[in-house]
Amino acid sequence: MKAALQQLTQSVFYLPSDSATDRPVLGAIQGKNQTLLVDAGNSSAHAKLFLSELKKQDLYAITSVVLTHWHWDHIFGTKEMNLFTLSSEQTKQAIEKMINYEWTDEALEERVKEGIEIQFCADMIKAEFGDNRRIEIQLPNMTINKLVRIDLGNIHCTIEHVGGDHASDSTIVYVEEENVLFLGDCLYPNLYSKTPQYTVKHTRALLQALGKYKANHYVLSHELPLxxxxxxxxxxxxxxxxxxxxxxxxxxxxxxxxxxxxxxxxxxxxxxxxxxxxxxxxxx
Ligand SMILES: [Zn+2]
Structure with a gap:
Protein backbone atom coordinates (compact mmCIF):
# COMPACT_ATOMS: atom_id res chain seq x y z
CA MET A 1 0.00 0.00 0.00
CA LYS A 2 1.59 3.26 -1.16
CA ALA A 3 1.34 6.22 1.18
CA ALA A 4 -1.32 8.77 0.29
CA LEU A 5 -1.10 12.55 0.35
CA GLN A 6 -1.52 14.12 3.79
CA GLN A 7 -2.71 17.62 4.61
CA LEU A 8 -0.49 19.24 7.24
CA THR A 9 -2.06 22.72 7.37
CA GLN A 10 -4.58 24.57 5.24
CA SER A 11 -2.05 25.21 2.46
CA VAL A 12 0.64 22.58 3.03
CA PHE A 13 0.45 18.97 1.89
CA TYR A 14 2.98 16.16 1.89
CA LEU A 15 3.50 12.64 0.67
CA PRO A 16 5.05 10.65 3.56
CA SER A 17 8.46 9.02 3.24
CA ASP A 18 8.77 5.35 2.35
CA SER A 19 11.76 3.53 3.81
CA ALA A 20 11.39 0.49 1.50
CA THR A 21 13.30 2.34 -1.24
CA ASP A 22 14.33 5.39 0.81
CA ARG A 23 11.73 7.71 -0.70
CA PRO A 24 11.80 11.06 1.13
CA VAL A 25 8.85 13.25 2.08
CA LEU A 26 7.63 15.38 -0.84
CA GLY A 27 5.92 18.65 0.00
CA ALA A 28 3.41 20.95 -1.73
CA ILE A 29 2.75 24.55 -0.70
CA GLN A 30 -0.35 26.05 -2.22
CA GLY A 31 -0.71 29.80 -2.56
CA LYS A 32 -3.61 31.64 -4.14
CA ASN A 33 -1.75 31.87 -7.45
CA GLN A 34 0.84 29.11 -7.51
CA THR A 35 1.88 25.86 -5.88
CA LEU A 36 5.53 25.21 -5.01
CA LEU A 37 6.76 21.64 -4.48
CA VAL A 38 9.54 20.60 -2.12
CA ASP A 39 11.85 17.94 -3.61
CA ALA A 40 11.38 15.99 -6.81
CA GLY A 41 11.48 12.41 -5.51
CA ASN A 42 13.81 9.45 -5.98
CA SER A 43 12.51 8.33 -9.41
CA SER A 44 10.03 9.07 -12.17
CA ALA A 45 7.65 6.65 -10.44
CA HIS A 46 7.89 8.58 -7.18
CA ALA A 47 7.35 11.93 -8.92
CA LYS A 48 4.39 10.50 -10.86
CA LEU A 49 2.80 9.16 -7.68
CA PHE A 50 3.10 12.57 -6.03
CA LEU A 51 1.71 14.47 -9.02
CA SER A 52 -1.24 12.09 -9.30
CA GLU A 53 -1.98 12.46 -5.57
CA LEU A 54 -1.87 16.26 -5.96
CA LYS A 55 -4.29 16.05 -8.88
CA LYS A 56 -6.78 14.10 -6.75
CA GLN A 57 -6.67 16.93 -4.20
CA ASP A 58 -7.28 19.43 -6.98
CA LEU A 59 -4.06 21.28 -6.27
CA TYR A 60 -3.75 23.76 -9.13
CA ALA A 61 -1.06 25.87 -10.78
CA ILE A 62 1.86 23.68 -9.80
CA THR A 63 4.65 25.79 -11.25
CA SER A 64 7.93 25.03 -9.55
CA VAL A 65 9.93 22.67 -7.38
CA VAL A 66 12.75 23.41 -4.95
CA LEU A 67 15.44 20.79 -4.31
CA THR A 68 16.64 20.59 -0.69
CA HIS A 69 20.02 19.00 -1.61
CA TRP A 70 21.77 16.96 -4.29
CA HIS A 71 21.24 13.41 -2.93
CA TRP A 72 19.67 11.02 -5.47
CA ASP A 73 16.48 10.38 -3.52
CA HIS A 74 15.56 14.09 -3.67
CA ILE A 75 16.37 14.80 -7.33
CA PHE A 76 15.88 11.78 -9.63
CA GLY A 77 12.22 12.73 -10.21
CA THR A 78 13.11 16.23 -11.50
CA LYS A 79 12.79 15.40 -15.21
CA GLU A 80 9.44 13.67 -14.71
CA MET A 81 8.08 16.69 -12.83
CA ASN A 82 9.00 18.97 -15.73
CA LEU A 83 8.68 22.11 -13.60
CA PHE A 84 10.76 25.24 -13.09
CA THR A 85 13.40 23.95 -10.66
CA LEU A 86 15.22 25.92 -7.97
CA SER A 87 18.14 24.90 -5.77
CA SER A 88 21.15 26.38 -4.05
CA GLU A 89 24.09 27.10 -6.33
CA GLN A 90 26.03 24.36 -4.53
CA THR A 91 23.27 21.83 -5.17
CA LYS A 92 23.42 22.54 -8.88
CA GLN A 93 27.18 22.11 -8.91
CA ALA A 94 26.87 18.75 -7.14
CA ILE A 95 24.17 17.56 -9.57
CA GLU A 96 26.33 18.60 -12.55
CA LYS A 97 28.93 16.06 -11.42
CA MET A 98 26.36 13.26 -11.66
CA ILE A 99 25.19 13.98 -15.20
CA ASN A 100 27.54 11.55 -16.92
CA TYR A 101 27.31 8.77 -14.35
CA GLU A 102 26.09 5.34 -15.36
CA TRP A 103 23.71 3.54 -13.05
CA THR A 104 24.39 -0.13 -13.83
CA ASP A 105 25.24 -2.49 -10.92
CA GLU A 106 28.89 -2.41 -12.03
CA ALA A 107 29.06 1.39 -12.20
CA LEU A 108 27.40 1.72 -8.78
CA GLU A 109 29.74 -0.83 -7.18
CA GLU A 110 32.73 0.89 -8.74
CA ARG A 111 31.71 4.24 -7.26
CA VAL A 112 31.12 2.60 -3.87
CA LYS A 113 34.68 1.19 -4.05
CA GLU A 114 36.05 4.62 -4.93
CA GLY A 115 34.20 6.14 -1.98
CA ILE A 116 32.06 8.41 -4.19
CA GLU A 117 28.86 6.49 -3.49
CA ILE A 118 27.74 4.70 -0.35
CA GLN A 119 26.52 1.11 -0.22
CA PHE A 120 23.16 2.05 1.30
CA CYS A 121 22.31 4.41 -1.59
CA ALA A 122 23.54 1.91 -4.21
CA ASP A 123 21.26 -0.76 -2.67
CA MET A 124 18.30 1.62 -2.50
CA ILE A 125 18.77 2.76 -6.13
CA LYS A 126 18.70 -0.92 -7.17
CA ALA A 127 15.58 -1.50 -5.06
CA GLU A 128 13.75 1.55 -6.45
CA PHE A 129 14.60 0.99 -10.12
CA GLY A 130 15.00 -2.79 -10.42
CA ASP A 131 16.59 -3.62 -13.77
CA ASN A 132 15.19 -0.57 -15.51
CA ARG A 133 17.77 2.10 -14.70
CA ARG A 134 16.64 4.81 -17.06
CA ILE A 135 17.84 7.66 -14.90
CA GLU A 136 18.05 11.07 -16.52
CA ILE A 137 19.54 13.85 -14.44
CA GLN A 138 17.97 17.27 -14.90
CA LEU A 139 19.72 20.46 -13.77
CA PRO A 140 17.91 23.19 -11.81
CA ASN A 141 16.78 26.26 -13.78
CA MET A 142 17.56 28.83 -11.14
CA THR A 143 20.03 28.88 -8.27
CA ILE A 144 19.89 30.62 -4.92
CA ASN A 145 23.01 32.13 -3.45
CA LYS A 146 21.89 32.37 0.14
CA LEU A 147 18.21 33.18 0.52
CA VAL A 148 15.14 34.03 -1.56
CA ARG A 149 11.55 34.81 -0.64
CA ILE A 150 8.78 33.63 -2.92
CA ASP A 151 5.24 34.99 -3.02
CA LEU A 152 2.80 32.23 -4.03
CA GLY A 153 -0.23 34.46 -3.46
CA ASN A 154 -1.06 35.12 0.21
CA ILE A 155 1.53 32.49 1.09
CA HIS A 156 5.20 33.40 1.34
CA CYS A 157 8.11 30.99 1.45
CA THR A 158 11.66 31.69 2.52
CA ILE A 159 14.19 29.37 0.94
CA GLU A 160 17.59 29.44 2.61
CA HIS A 161 20.82 27.57 2.02
CA VAL A 162 21.80 26.48 5.56
CA GLY A 163 24.42 23.73 5.00
CA GLY A 164 25.25 21.25 7.77
CA ASP A 165 27.14 17.95 7.97
CA HIS A 166 24.64 15.82 6.04
CA ALA A 167 25.18 17.81 2.85
CA SER A 168 26.86 21.21 2.73
CA ASP A 169 24.36 22.36 0.08
CA SER A 170 21.31 21.70 2.32
CA THR A 171 18.48 24.17 1.83
CA ILE A 172 15.33 24.67 3.89
CA VAL A 173 11.87 26.00 2.99
CA TYR A 174 9.93 28.01 5.56
CA VAL A 175 6.23 28.63 4.91
CA GLU A 176 5.63 31.86 6.79
CA GLU A 177 1.84 32.07 7.13
CA GLU A 178 1.50 28.36 7.90
CA ASN A 179 4.44 28.02 10.29
CA VAL A 180 5.85 24.98 8.54
CA LEU A 181 9.57 24.36 8.16
CA PHE A 182 10.75 21.84 5.54
CA LEU A 183 14.22 20.81 6.68
CA GLY A 184 15.17 18.26 4.03
CA ASP A 185 17.89 16.06 5.52
CA CYS A 186 19.88 18.95 7.01
CA LEU A 187 19.76 17.71 10.63
CA TYR A 188 21.01 14.23 9.78
CA PRO A 189 24.70 13.27 10.02
CA ASN A 190 27.14 13.04 7.12
CA LEU A 191 26.73 9.55 5.66
CA TYR A 192 29.30 9.99 2.90
CA SER A 193 32.24 10.15 5.32
CA LYS A 194 34.10 6.94 6.35
CA THR A 195 31.80 6.68 9.35
CA PRO A 196 28.51 8.56 9.94
CA GLN A 197 29.46 11.80 11.61
CA TYR A 198 28.54 15.18 13.04
CA THR A 199 31.14 17.90 13.51
CA VAL A 200 30.79 20.48 16.29
CA LYS A 201 31.61 23.32 13.89
CA HIS A 202 29.00 22.54 11.23
CA THR A 203 26.32 21.52 13.73
CA ARG A 204 26.68 24.81 15.62
CA ALA A 205 26.52 26.85 12.40
CA LEU A 206 23.43 24.93 11.29
CA LEU A 207 21.62 25.35 14.62
CA GLN A 208 22.43 29.05 14.51
CA ALA A 209 20.96 29.37 11.00
CA LEU A 210 17.83 27.42 11.97
CA GLY A 211 17.34 29.36 15.19
CA LYS A 212 15.43 32.19 13.51
CA TYR A 213 12.67 29.90 12.22
CA LYS A 214 9.86 29.11 14.62
CA ALA A 215 7.29 26.66 13.33
CA ASN A 216 4.37 24.53 14.43
CA HIS A 217 5.41 21.68 12.14
CA TYR A 218 8.98 20.62 11.37
CA VAL A 219 9.29 18.32 8.38
CA LEU A 220 12.41 16.15 8.10
CA SER A 221 12.56 14.11 4.90
CA HIS A 222 12.73 10.60 6.31
CA GLU A 223 10.29 10.61 9.21
CA LEU A 224 6.90 11.91 10.29
CA PRO A 225 6.59 15.68 10.84
CA LEU A 226 7.80 16.77 14.29
ZN1 LIG B 1 20.27 13.32 1.99
Missing amino acids: SPVQYNEYIQLLAILCELTETHQGNKQNITEALSIRLNKELNEDERETIDCFVNGYID
Whole structure:
Protein backbone atom coordinates (compact mmCIF):
# COMPACT_ATOMS: atom_id res chain seq x y z
CA MET A 1 0.00 0.00 0.00
CA LYS A 2 1.59 3.26 -1.16
CA ALA A 3 1.34 6.22 1.18
CA ALA A 4 -1.32 8.77 0.29
CA LEU A 5 -1.10 12.55 0.35
CA GLN A 6 -1.52 14.12 3.79
CA GLN A 7 -2.71 17.62 4.61
CA LEU A 8 -0.49 19.24 7.24
CA THR A 9 -2.06 22.72 7.37
CA GLN A 10 -4.58 24.57 5.24
CA SER A 11 -2.05 25.21 2.46
CA VAL A 12 0.64 22.58 3.03
CA PHE A 13 0.45 18.97 1.89
CA TYR A 14 2.98 16.16 1.89
CA LEU A 15 3.50 12.64 0.67
CA PRO A 16 5.05 10.65 3.56
CA SER A 17 8.46 9.02 3.24
CA ASP A 18 8.77 5.35 2.35
CA SER A 19 11.76 3.53 3.81
CA ALA A 20 11.39 0.49 1.50
CA THR A 21 13.30 2.34 -1.24
CA ASP A 22 14.33 5.39 0.81
CA ARG A 23 11.73 7.71 -0.70
CA PRO A 24 11.80 11.06 1.13
CA VAL A 25 8.85 13.25 2.08
CA LEU A 26 7.63 15.38 -0.84
CA GLY A 27 5.92 18.65 0.00
CA ALA A 28 3.41 20.95 -1.73
CA ILE A 29 2.75 24.55 -0.70
CA GLN A 30 -0.35 26.05 -2.22
CA GLY A 31 -0.71 29.80 -2.56
CA LYS A 32 -3.61 31.64 -4.14
CA ASN A 33 -1.75 31.87 -7.45
CA GLN A 34 0.84 29.11 -7.51
CA THR A 35 1.88 25.86 -5.88
CA LEU A 36 5.53 25.21 -5.01
CA LEU A 37 6.76 21.64 -4.48
CA VAL A 38 9.54 20.60 -2.12
CA ASP A 39 11.85 17.94 -3.61
CA ALA A 40 11.38 15.99 -6.81
CA GLY A 41 11.48 12.41 -5.51
CA ASN A 42 13.81 9.45 -5.98
CA SER A 43 12.51 8.33 -9.41
CA SER A 44 10.03 9.07 -12.17
CA ALA A 45 7.65 6.65 -10.44
CA HIS A 46 7.89 8.58 -7.18
CA ALA A 47 7.35 11.93 -8.92
CA LYS A 48 4.39 10.50 -10.86
CA LEU A 49 2.80 9.16 -7.68
CA PHE A 50 3.10 12.57 -6.03
CA LEU A 51 1.71 14.47 -9.02
CA SER A 52 -1.24 12.09 -9.30
CA GLU A 53 -1.98 12.46 -5.57
CA LEU A 54 -1.87 16.26 -5.96
CA LYS A 55 -4.29 16.05 -8.88
CA LYS A 56 -6.78 14.10 -6.75
CA GLN A 57 -6.67 16.93 -4.20
CA ASP A 58 -7.28 19.43 -6.98
CA LEU A 59 -4.06 21.28 -6.27
CA TYR A 60 -3.75 23.76 -9.13
CA ALA A 61 -1.06 25.87 -10.78
CA ILE A 62 1.86 23.68 -9.80
CA THR A 63 4.65 25.79 -11.25
CA SER A 64 7.93 25.03 -9.55
CA VAL A 65 9.93 22.67 -7.38
CA VAL A 66 12.75 23.41 -4.95
CA LEU A 67 15.44 20.79 -4.31
CA THR A 68 16.64 20.59 -0.69
CA HIS A 69 20.02 19.00 -1.61
CA TRP A 70 21.77 16.96 -4.29
CA HIS A 71 21.24 13.41 -2.93
CA TRP A 72 19.67 11.02 -5.47
CA ASP A 73 16.48 10.38 -3.52
CA HIS A 74 15.56 14.09 -3.67
CA ILE A 75 16.37 14.80 -7.33
CA PHE A 76 15.88 11.78 -9.63
CA GLY A 77 12.22 12.73 -10.21
CA THR A 78 13.11 16.23 -11.50
CA LYS A 79 12.79 15.40 -15.21
CA GLU A 80 9.44 13.67 -14.71
CA MET A 81 8.08 16.69 -12.83
CA ASN A 82 9.00 18.97 -15.73
CA LEU A 83 8.68 22.11 -13.60
CA PHE A 84 10.76 25.24 -13.09
CA THR A 85 13.40 23.95 -10.66
CA LEU A 86 15.22 25.92 -7.97
CA SER A 87 18.14 24.90 -5.77
CA SER A 88 21.15 26.38 -4.05
CA GLU A 89 24.09 27.10 -6.33
CA GLN A 90 26.03 24.36 -4.53
CA THR A 91 23.27 21.83 -5.17
CA LYS A 92 23.42 22.54 -8.88
CA GLN A 93 27.18 22.11 -8.91
CA ALA A 94 26.87 18.75 -7.14
CA ILE A 95 24.17 17.56 -9.57
CA GLU A 96 26.33 18.60 -12.55
CA LYS A 97 28.93 16.06 -11.42
CA MET A 98 26.36 13.26 -11.66
CA ILE A 99 25.19 13.98 -15.20
CA ASN A 100 27.54 11.55 -16.92
CA TYR A 101 27.31 8.77 -14.35
CA GLU A 102 26.09 5.34 -15.36
CA TRP A 103 23.71 3.54 -13.05
CA THR A 104 24.39 -0.13 -13.83
CA ASP A 105 25.24 -2.49 -10.92
CA GLU A 106 28.89 -2.41 -12.03
CA ALA A 107 29.06 1.39 -12.20
CA LEU A 108 27.40 1.72 -8.78
CA GLU A 109 29.74 -0.83 -7.18
CA GLU A 110 32.73 0.89 -8.74
CA ARG A 111 31.71 4.24 -7.26
CA VAL A 112 31.12 2.60 -3.87
CA LYS A 113 34.68 1.19 -4.05
CA GLU A 114 36.05 4.62 -4.93
CA GLY A 115 34.20 6.14 -1.98
CA ILE A 116 32.06 8.41 -4.19
CA GLU A 117 28.86 6.49 -3.49
CA ILE A 118 27.74 4.70 -0.35
CA GLN A 119 26.52 1.11 -0.22
CA PHE A 120 23.16 2.05 1.30
CA CYS A 121 22.31 4.41 -1.59
CA ALA A 122 23.54 1.91 -4.21
CA ASP A 123 21.26 -0.76 -2.67
CA MET A 124 18.30 1.62 -2.50
CA ILE A 125 18.77 2.76 -6.13
CA LYS A 126 18.70 -0.92 -7.17
CA ALA A 127 15.58 -1.50 -5.06
CA GLU A 128 13.75 1.55 -6.45
CA PHE A 129 14.60 0.99 -10.12
CA GLY A 130 15.00 -2.79 -10.42
CA ASP A 131 16.59 -3.62 -13.77
CA ASN A 132 15.19 -0.57 -15.51
CA ARG A 133 17.77 2.10 -14.70
CA ARG A 134 16.64 4.81 -17.06
CA ILE A 135 17.84 7.66 -14.90
CA GLU A 136 18.05 11.07 -16.52
CA ILE A 137 19.54 13.85 -14.44
CA GLN A 138 17.97 17.27 -14.90
CA LEU A 139 19.72 20.46 -13.77
CA PRO A 140 17.91 23.19 -11.81
CA ASN A 141 16.78 26.26 -13.78
CA MET A 142 17.56 28.83 -11.14
CA THR A 143 20.03 28.88 -8.27
CA ILE A 144 19.89 30.62 -4.92
CA ASN A 145 23.01 32.13 -3.45
CA LYS A 146 21.89 32.37 0.14
CA LEU A 147 18.21 33.18 0.52
CA VAL A 148 15.14 34.03 -1.56
CA ARG A 149 11.55 34.81 -0.64
CA ILE A 150 8.78 33.63 -2.92
CA ASP A 151 5.24 34.99 -3.02
CA LEU A 152 2.80 32.23 -4.03
CA GLY A 153 -0.23 34.46 -3.46
CA ASN A 154 -1.06 35.12 0.21
CA ILE A 155 1.53 32.49 1.09
CA HIS A 156 5.20 33.40 1.34
CA CYS A 157 8.11 30.99 1.45
CA THR A 158 11.66 31.69 2.52
CA ILE A 159 14.19 29.37 0.94
CA GLU A 160 17.59 29.44 2.61
CA HIS A 161 20.82 27.57 2.02
CA VAL A 162 21.80 26.48 5.56
CA GLY A 163 24.42 23.73 5.00
CA GLY A 164 25.25 21.25 7.77
CA ASP A 165 27.14 17.95 7.97
CA HIS A 166 24.64 15.82 6.04
CA ALA A 167 25.18 17.81 2.85
CA SER A 168 26.86 21.21 2.73
CA ASP A 169 24.36 22.36 0.08
CA SER A 170 21.31 21.70 2.32
CA THR A 171 18.48 24.17 1.83
CA ILE A 172 15.33 24.67 3.89
CA VAL A 173 11.87 26.00 2.99
CA TYR A 174 9.93 28.01 5.56
CA VAL A 175 6.23 28.63 4.91
CA GLU A 176 5.63 31.86 6.79
CA GLU A 177 1.84 32.07 7.13
CA GLU A 178 1.50 28.36 7.90
CA ASN A 179 4.44 28.02 10.29
CA VAL A 180 5.85 24.98 8.54
CA LEU A 181 9.57 24.36 8.16
CA PHE A 182 10.75 21.84 5.54
CA LEU A 183 14.22 20.81 6.68
CA GLY A 184 15.17 18.26 4.03
CA ASP A 185 17.89 16.06 5.52
CA CYS A 186 19.88 18.95 7.01
CA LEU A 187 19.76 17.71 10.63
CA TYR A 188 21.01 14.23 9.78
CA PRO A 189 24.70 13.27 10.02
CA ASN A 190 27.14 13.04 7.12
CA LEU A 191 26.73 9.55 5.66
CA TYR A 192 29.30 9.99 2.90
CA SER A 193 32.24 10.15 5.32
CA LYS A 194 34.10 6.94 6.35
CA THR A 195 31.80 6.68 9.35
CA PRO A 196 28.51 8.56 9.94
CA GLN A 197 29.46 11.80 11.61
CA TYR A 198 28.54 15.18 13.04
CA THR A 199 31.14 17.90 13.51
CA VAL A 200 30.79 20.48 16.29
CA LYS A 201 31.61 23.32 13.89
CA HIS A 202 29.00 22.54 11.23
CA THR A 203 26.32 21.52 13.73
CA ARG A 204 26.68 24.81 15.62
CA ALA A 205 26.52 26.85 12.40
CA LEU A 206 23.43 24.93 11.29
CA LEU A 207 21.62 25.35 14.62
CA GLN A 208 22.43 29.05 14.51
CA ALA A 209 20.96 29.37 11.00
CA LEU A 210 17.83 27.42 11.97
CA GLY A 211 17.34 29.36 15.19
CA LYS A 212 15.43 32.19 13.51
CA TYR A 213 12.67 29.90 12.22
CA LYS A 214 9.86 29.11 14.62
CA ALA A 215 7.29 26.66 13.33
CA ASN A 216 4.37 24.53 14.43
CA HIS A 217 5.41 21.68 12.14
CA TYR A 218 8.98 20.62 11.37
CA VAL A 219 9.29 18.32 8.38
CA LEU A 220 12.41 16.15 8.10
CA SER A 221 12.56 14.11 4.90
CA HIS A 222 12.73 10.60 6.31
CA GLU A 223 10.29 10.61 9.21
CA LEU A 224 6.90 11.91 10.29
CA PRO A 225 6.59 15.68 10.84
CA LEU A 226 7.80 16.77 14.29
CA SER A 227 5.90 18.92 16.79
CA PRO A 228 7.75 21.89 18.34
CA VAL A 229 8.40 19.80 21.48
CA GLN A 230 9.88 16.90 19.48
CA TYR A 231 11.93 19.28 17.33
CA ASN A 232 13.32 21.11 20.36
CA GLU A 233 14.38 17.80 21.90
CA TYR A 234 16.18 16.94 18.65
CA ILE A 235 17.93 20.33 18.48
CA GLN A 236 18.75 20.32 22.19
CA LEU A 237 20.45 16.93 21.94
CA LEU A 238 22.66 18.20 19.10
CA ALA A 239 23.46 21.42 20.98
CA ILE A 240 24.36 19.58 24.21
CA LEU A 241 26.51 17.11 22.30
CA CYS A 242 28.43 19.95 20.64
CA GLU A 243 29.29 21.18 24.10
CA LEU A 244 30.09 17.75 25.61
CA THR A 245 32.15 16.65 22.61
CA GLU A 246 34.36 19.69 23.05
CA THR A 247 34.56 19.45 26.85
CA HIS A 248 35.45 15.75 26.75
CA GLN A 249 37.52 16.01 23.58
CA GLY A 250 35.64 13.30 21.76
CA ASN A 251 35.96 10.71 24.56
CA LYS A 252 32.97 8.45 24.02
CA GLN A 253 32.65 7.10 27.55
CA ASN A 254 32.90 10.49 29.21
CA ILE A 255 30.44 12.05 26.78
CA THR A 256 27.98 9.18 27.35
CA GLU A 257 28.15 9.53 31.14
CA ALA A 258 27.84 13.31 30.99
CA LEU A 259 24.85 13.17 28.65
CA SER A 260 23.08 10.62 30.83
CA ILE A 261 23.55 12.91 33.85
CA ARG A 262 22.48 15.98 31.88
CA LEU A 263 19.29 14.33 30.62
CA ASN A 264 18.80 12.55 33.94
CA LYS A 265 17.98 9.22 32.31
CA GLU A 266 19.31 6.07 30.69
CA LEU A 267 20.25 6.86 27.10
CA ASN A 268 18.27 5.28 24.30
CA GLU A 269 19.58 3.84 21.02
CA ASP A 270 19.12 7.10 19.07
CA GLU A 271 21.04 9.10 21.65
CA ARG A 272 23.87 6.57 21.67
CA GLU A 273 24.10 6.62 17.89
CA THR A 274 24.18 10.41 17.92
CA ILE A 275 27.10 10.31 20.38
CA ASP A 276 28.91 7.90 18.04
CA CYS A 277 28.47 10.38 15.18
CA PHE A 278 29.99 13.22 17.22
CA VAL A 279 32.87 11.00 18.35
CA ASN A 280 33.50 9.99 14.72
CA GLY A 281 33.39 13.62 13.64
CA TYR A 282 35.83 14.65 16.37
CA ILE A 283 38.38 11.94 15.63
CA ASP A 284 38.30 12.23 11.83
ZN1 LIG B 1 20.27 13.32 1.99
